[in-house]
Amino acid sequence: DIQMTQSPSSVSASVGDRVTITCRASQDITTWLAWYQHKPGKAPKVLIYATSSLQTGVPSRFSGSGSGTHFTLTINNLQPEDFAIYYCQQANSFPLTFGGGTKVEMK
Amino acid sequence: QVKLVESGGGVVQPGKSLRLSCAASGFMFRIYGMHWVRQAPGKGLEWVATVWSDGTNIHYVDSVKGRFTVSRDNSENTLYLQMNSLRAEDTAVYYCARDLDGGHYFDYWGRGALVTVSS
Numbered sequence: 001d002i003q004m005t006q007s008p009s010s011v012s013a014s015v016g017d018r019v020t021i022t023c024r025a026s027q028d029i030t031t032w033l034a035w036y037q038h039k040p041g042k043a044p045k046v047l048i049y050a051t052s053s054l055q056t057g058v059p060s061r062f063s064g065s066g067s068g069t070h071f072t073l074t075i076n077n078l079q080p081e082d083f084a085i086y087y088c089q090q091a092n093s094f095p096l097t098f099g100g101g102t103k104v105e106m107k
Numbered sequence: 108q109v110k111l112v113e114s115g116g117g118v119v120q121p122g123k124s125l126r127l128s129c130a131a132s133g134f135m136f137r138i139y140g141m142h143w144v145r146q147a148p149g150k151g152l153e154w155v156a157t158v159w160s161d162g163t164n165i166h167y168v169d170s171v172k173g174r175f176t177v178s179r180d181n182s183e184n185t186l187y188l189q190m191n192s193l194r195a196e197d198t199a200v201y202y203c204a205r206d207l208d209g210g211h212y213f214d215y216w217g218r219g220a221l222v223t224v225s226s
Contacts, residue, residue, distance in 0.1 A: 034213075036152070038152070039112075044216050050210065087151060089154055089212070097154065101151045101152075
């Protein structure tokens with residue numbers, strides 16, 4: 001199974017900041033990676049798929065990069081609605097696996 | 108618009124069974140792969156099962172193999188998860204999710220159904 005490791009587990013930030021979250025895969029997944037935003041009591045929302053493709057309707061302040069085993073999600077100009085938990089997910093092979101999550105909190 | 112609505116959650120004793128349903132609308136259900144993903148209390152997301160559009164290609168996480176069965180009724184636009192021999196560690200919110208363009212990503216999710224396994 002492919003293990004996905006996210007860091008940091010939490011980050012404190014202010015509106016307007018840039019936030020970077022890292023995800024490492026235990027083996028090469030080329031670019032088969034997605035990022036999700038999850039708020040309590042709501043359905044998760046896909047932000048980025050195939051490492052860097054922005055899902056329709058997602059603001060352009062979200063961006064993704066990487067390949068192989070190292071990936072990043074960057075949020076530029078953090079907005080109040082961006083405080084949430086973010087997960088990476090590998091889609092290279094079954095079982096599909098998620099990272100442990102990164103909580104973006106208000107400083 | 109795309110809508111996924113889970114139902115069938117509840118409280119069940121260890122060893123018992125429960126069936127979740129996910130009613131889909133707003134898209135051509137029969138051509139999309141579908142998934143179940145769960146989140147245990149205080150934990151992260153965990154993929155549970157996938158069934159492809161025609162129902163013949165199915166995958167499970169190891170922890171539910173032999174106990175859970177995913178199926179679909181394309182004539183009723185409904186996805187199912189039959190859960191047998193339930194354990195305390197199966198306690199979670201269960202989400203159904205639509206596959207994104209065959210890529211094994213999840214583009215639309217339901218609001219979730221809570222399953223609590225407790226004596």
